[in-house]
Amino acid sequence: MMGWKNLEKVVMKPNAVINTEDNANPFPIPSPPSGERVRVRGRRTRTTDARDFARKLRKESTDAEKRLWRLLRDRRFEDFKFRRQYPCGVYFIDFYCSFAKLAVELDGGGHGFPDQRARDEVRNQFLIFQGIQVLRFWNHQVRQQVEMVRFEIWHELMMRMGRTKEIAGFLDGRHPSP
Numbered sequence: 001m002m003g004w005k006n007l008e009k010v011v012m013k014p015n016a017v018i019n020t021e022d023n024a025n026p027f028p029i030p031s032p033p034s035g036e037r038v039r040v041r042g043r044r045t046r047t048t049d050a051r052d053f054a055r056k057l058r059k060e061s062t063d064a065e066k067r068l069w070r071l072l073r074d075r076r077f078e079d080f081k082f083r084r085q086y087p088c089g090v091y092f093i094d095f096y097c098s099f100a101k102l103a104v105e106l107d108g109g110g111h112g113f114p115d116q117r118a119r120d121e122v123r124n125q126f127l128i129f130q131g132i133q134v135l136r137f138w139n140h141q142v143r144q145q146v147e148m149v150r151f152e153i154w155h156e157l158m159m160r161m162g163r164t165k166e167i168a169g170f171l172d173g174r175h176p177s178p
Contacts, residue, residue, distance in 0.1 A: 077150075
């Protein structure tokens with residue numbers, strides 16, 4: 001069985017190409033260490049390290065993440081529940097709506113470098129293979145164009161849920177801003 005360290009090497013290859021035509025999973029999730037339960041009453045258990053790391057990420061969030069979280073938290077956004085720093089495989093998703101399987105990622109300037117962009121692409125491919133749609137925004141977009149970011153998230157949520165009538169109504173001017 002493949003361990004966590006080996007999985008990280010597979011996932012972090014910058015030039016990895018995923019072939020989804022055959023049904024083999026290119027991202028095998030390893031078994032948990034012996035003695036750990038995978039599910040407890042329908043919920044996955046996470047290692048304490050993963051839980052603590054997610055908590056650390058939440059405490060040290062950027063200003064852009066804090067601003068976007070104020071829009072998404074407490075089902076304020078069209079009654080969709082978002083989670084912050086949600087663990088998925090070896091990754092942590094900035095904001096995740098499990099009902100719509102939508103991930104929202106905020107990127108700072110470091111994500112513009114070629115090596116980081118390659119890692120982000122491998123990560124996107126992993127999430128897409130899991131059935132998760134990824135929206136990426138730059139931090140400055142959240143600070144300067146928050147309404148545009150809000151609309152893009154709302155539009156993708158409506159598309160993912162098949163609520164195209166609401167999109168058409170919005171474009172006709174019959175619906176208020178999301």
